[in-house]
Each structure stands twice: as C-alpha cells, then as structure tokens.
Amino acid sequence: MTPQRTDQLQTPALIVDNDLLQQNLDTMATALPGARLRPHVKAHKCTALARRQYDVGHHGFTCATIREVEGMAKAGLGEDLLLANEVLDMSRLGVLVTEGHRITVAVDSAQTVKAAHDAGLREVVVDVNVGLPRCGCAPEDAGTLADLARSNGLHVRGVMGYEGHLMMAEPIAEKRHRTEESMELLLRAHEDVGGELVTAGGTGTYAVNTWANEIQAGSYALMDTAYGSLDIPFAQALSVLGTVISVSPKWAVADVGLKALGMDHGNPSIPGARVLFCSDEHITFAPEEPVSVGDLVHVLPAHVDPTVALHEALYLVHGDEILERWTVDLRGW
Amino acid sequence: MTPQRTDQLQTPALIVDNDLLQQNLDTMATALPGARLRPHVKAHKCTALARRQYDVGHHGFTCATIREVEGMAKAGLGEDLLLANEVLDMSRLGVLVTEGHRITVAVDSAQTVKAAHDAGLREVVVDVNVGLPRCGCAPEDAGTLADLARSNGLHVRGVMGYEGHLMMAEPIAEKRHRTEESMELLLRAHEDVGGELVTAGGTGTYAVNTWANEIQAGSYALMDTAYGSLDIPFAQALSVLGTVISVSPKWAVADVGLKALGMDHGNPSIPGARVLFCSDEHITFAPEEPVSVGDLVHVLPAHVDPTVALHEALYLVHGDEILERWTVDLRGW
Structure with a gap:
C-alpha cells in the first residue's frame, strides 16, 4: 500500500515540506x-528535486560525483x-559525452587534463584555489593549465573557485570583503585562462558574491x-x-539513529526536547x-547533505499529507 | 568490466581484507x-558476510532493523x-513469520507487546534496561511484561539487555565488575521472566560477560x-x-569525503598522514x-558501522587482488 499520510510511513523517513521547498526555490530564482x-x-x-529547479x-547544474552526472543525464x-x-577515471563521463550530453569537468593538474582528454571529454574549467585548502591550482598556474588543456584539444x-571557507563568515560586511579578496584571485586567473564562465559560490555567499557570473549553491533548496x-x-x-519506540521516566527513544543522520556537524535537534545521544538506530532525548x-517526532539533522545520502527516498508533504515520493537516485559513486 | 584489482575500482570503495576478516571470525568462533x-x-x-559467520x-543472528531481518530471511x-x-509496525515481520522464518522481537512496553501480537509475531524477548539510557523496561517490570505477552499468546x-555503556570501560577488572553488576539486573529480571535466553553483550564485553548465555557482538568481524x-x-x-585527486605544496586531497565515512566518532585517519578536514566528497590531508x-590511499573510518551503511558494496581483497564483491544488501529500513 502506498502511504498517503506521514503516520503510515516506515520510520525513519525523510520529510520535505513542499511549501517551504518551493518558497526556497522561488526566492533563489528571483535573486539569481x-x-x-x-x-x-x-x-x-x-533528480525529481533538480527537475523543480529546472x-x-x-538549466545548468553542478555535480560532485560521476554518479550525480550520470543520473542527471x-x-x-x-x-x-x-x-x-x-x-581521474572519466571513462563513464566520456560515454555520456558521446551520447550527446554536455559535460564539463574541473581540472587542476596536468594529470586531470590528461584524464579528460583520454576519456573523450571536450570541455573543462580550470579549478583555482581561492583560499580553501582543498582542490584547485594556484591562481598563477591557471593560464598554463588552460594552455595545456587547449593543446590537448579541450575547450x-x-x-572555477569555491570560497567554502567563507560560507559562515560574519558579519556580512566581513563576508563580502573576504569574498571579494577571494574572487580577485579567481578573476586574476580568469584573465589568463579566458572563457565565458567564472563559476563559484554557495548558499552562504550567494548574496555577496557579485564577481562570479554563476553561483553553485545547493543547500538553499x-x-x-x-546555515x-x-x-x-x-x-x-x-x-x-x-x-517514539520506548519511554522511560527520564528520557524517551525514537528510531532515528546516527545511520539516518549526517553526524559530521554533531547531534541533531528535536524541537521541544533535549537530545542526549544518538546510537546506530536510536536517538535518546529528554522531552519537555x-x-x-507511537508518537511521531521530527528530528532536524545538523547537516542536511550527508543525511539525504543515507536515505532511499524523500517524501514531499503538505502537513501530514504525502504528495509525492522522490527517490534519492544520485547516491553512491 | 568487473574489476580484478583494487586499482581498477571506482573510488571511494570499501575494502575488506579477507585474511583479517576470516581471522576475526575464527577467533570469535573459538571464544564463543x-x-x-x-x-x-x-x-x-x-548477507554474504553473515553467511561466513554462519x-x-x-546460526542465530541479531538485527537492528526490519530491513535487516527481511534481508537475512x-x-x-x-x-x-x-x-x-x-x-511498532511489525506487519512486514508478520509476513516473514507466516513464511516460516523464526523471528523473535524485543518488547519493553505494553504497546510493543500489543504490536507483536497484532502483527502475528509468535516469539518475544523482554528487553531490560541494564544501565544504558535507551530502550528496555525497568528490571522490576520485566515479569509483568512477560505475563502480559503470554496472556497475548506470545512465547x-x-x-535481553545491552550493557553498551561499558563497551569501552577500562581496565578490564573494572569492566568485568561493572558488567557483573549490569548482568545481575538482567538475571534478576530473568528470574521473573523465565525462558531459555539471556542475551546481551557486544564486542567490547564479549570476553568478560559470562552471565549472558549468548552474546550479540557484531563489530568484531x-x-x-x-575498539x-x-x-x-x-x-x-x-x-x-x-x-589522490589533487596535490598542493602543503596538502593533498583524496576522494573519500564525509559522505563515504561514518563521522559520528570524528575524523578518519590515514596511516602516514595527518588528516586536516573532510568535506562532502574530499579529505584534505598532510602526508609525511x-x-x-592518482595514488591510492587507505582511509580508516572512525566508526565502521555507519561507514558501511553509506556504501553499496564491500570488496573482499587479498592484497591488491579482488576476490569478491559483496553487496551491502541490508541498508535502509
């Protein structure tokens, strides 16, 4: 039987408020x-949620994994x-290109340029380190890398840069100033690289990053x-x-454990309760x-992205009514 | 093409050393x-790993979710x-019972007894709180709950008790002493409840818990x-x-991010390197x-159980050779 109401769901289950989601999408589409x-x-x-964004x-999307690219295509x-x-192994992406999908990959080294060429990719962006200690070449190396890519027949x-270290910077003036410094590095690289894209940013900087010509925000949805x-x-x-599966005098237990929650930002929260600890399949909490x-509880994960990656489906709801079941179809690698 | 060697795998990928696994299984099977x-x-x-344990x-197994029970059956x-x-909703378990599988469920309240009866379950154990603030009735309530279950036609x-709060207790004499105190609560409840099972324990207490007549260890494998x-x-x-997908003068980045790692115990480790931080799909580290x-790295997650739950498969290896691909087929709920 297809569940019609949230109280018919097998828990734990991911619930998305349709009105709030649409409001988020509309707000961002107005701003950017x-x-x-x-x-x-x-x-x-x-992909069902991506379709809403489309x-x-x-009409262009950012992906973090080959599986995400494949699934979107x-x-x-x-x-x-x-x-x-x-x-480095882009063979699966090469297949998508030959099927007619437009796939662009980030490169930040001679090895990744070679990998793109060898797999039959046609388009790249040069990933530039703009302050987050992660991927990206030094800004001064970007032009050379672009030349190498072009000499390999790549467009x-x-x-691309990602000022991920500034997403939580405050106050807003400080965030704007530091984002400007970060994007100056990217624009300097862009002078050497050329091309139409200056792609950067995220939900934390979407409103202040006026230097990139496209913003890669995802969490806002x-x-x-x-945030x-x-x-x-x-x-x-x-x-x-x-x-709620068990109640003791001083605490209660629900069936939302750490295997149902992204835990890298710590414990989740439950409105109207103090969370004591999470086990694999349990959350122990002290309700006010x-x-x-048998009661239902809403647990708010401390980090949404990895939480979604643990579930097979999102249930789109209006109050207690289930509107749609969306498969989380881009999991894995 | 089915990968034959680890360097042909799409990363991130879960790797299990076959010799070490078998050694762990044999060591435990000798002890218990x-x-x-x-x-x-x-x-x-x-289930492929469970088959090795079988x-x-x-021949009896412990499960934490309905999906695990279904998959094992x-x-x-x-x-x-x-x-x-x-x-509380045991309808899927009831189906398994009618199909001839032997399914026993834990109960710790009148509601869970009723749920077991209503769904057509036949056998239960009374879950007793032995010191971990989670599920389980008070020891003094266990007999009454057993009577209620029997009056509902349940065997x-x-x-059952779980001394999860003692898994890491040290030194060993302290662990043994506190486990004894904890199991005294369970044995007192057992006097009121009856039945052949006194089930408890885990990998941290398997060697000291001589009071339970079966131990529910899993992590040892x-x-x-x-631990x-x-x-x-x-x-x-x-x-x-x-x-390794990117190398900078002071750090390197590999494609094992927090979506590929159980993060509730904190950052993973990389032998011969200092881990700086994890992002969704990246680990930034300073190698010695x-x-x-293009280099391969082995990342050791801080918590194995939720790490496995993020992956579709385990690759059983001998050195660089892939022996088998085992589907992680008990994920979800």
Missing part, C-alpha cells in the same frame, strides 16, 4: 535567475552539467541547519520523521512535555 | 562457539533471527577503530580506498611523504 545559478545537486541527490529556470537534465570536482570554458544562523531568506524544509510510545 | 554468539548484522549489513557455526539465513529493537524466550584501543584479539579489516595525483 536562470543561468546566474547553477544549482548543486550534491545537496539533495535527487522548472524555475536553472539519464533523467533528461544533461543540457549543461559541470562536475565541479577532479576525477576551456573558464575558471532544503536549507541546512548550520540557519545566517541572515539568508531560506527555510529548513527537511526533517527526519521518527517514531511527556511523549508516548 | 555456535549458539554462544548471536552475531549482530548491523555492523556490516551484508559457516563458522553461528530472504538470503536463507532466517533460522533464528532476533530483532533486538523495539518497533517469551527470555530476556570488520573491527571498529574505536582498536581495547585489548581484544581482532584486527581492523576494513578501510575506504581513495584516489610526498604523494602524487
């Missing part, structure tokens, strides 16, 4: 319309997919708890529905008001 | 032969499955990093294989010796 936003699908790993005007959303990450679409402290106009649309075995 | 161990499948979520003599390993957890097989500090004879058999783009 069309190609100004290249939504990052890593935040939700769900429907509000964003197979879902008919392969007009312009950017794999904003370095990979260089521009530059479901909205991450950590909740920022003054940005997006609402938390996702929670994990659980069932008494709860009973 | 046959029915003295009821292996907990939550630690690996893999083959060394353990469908894999032909349903001789005696204990769902060591409270659930009560005995009592792949062996958890956190590595304990003086127990099991070897870490699991790692996450990654590829230079690494190159």
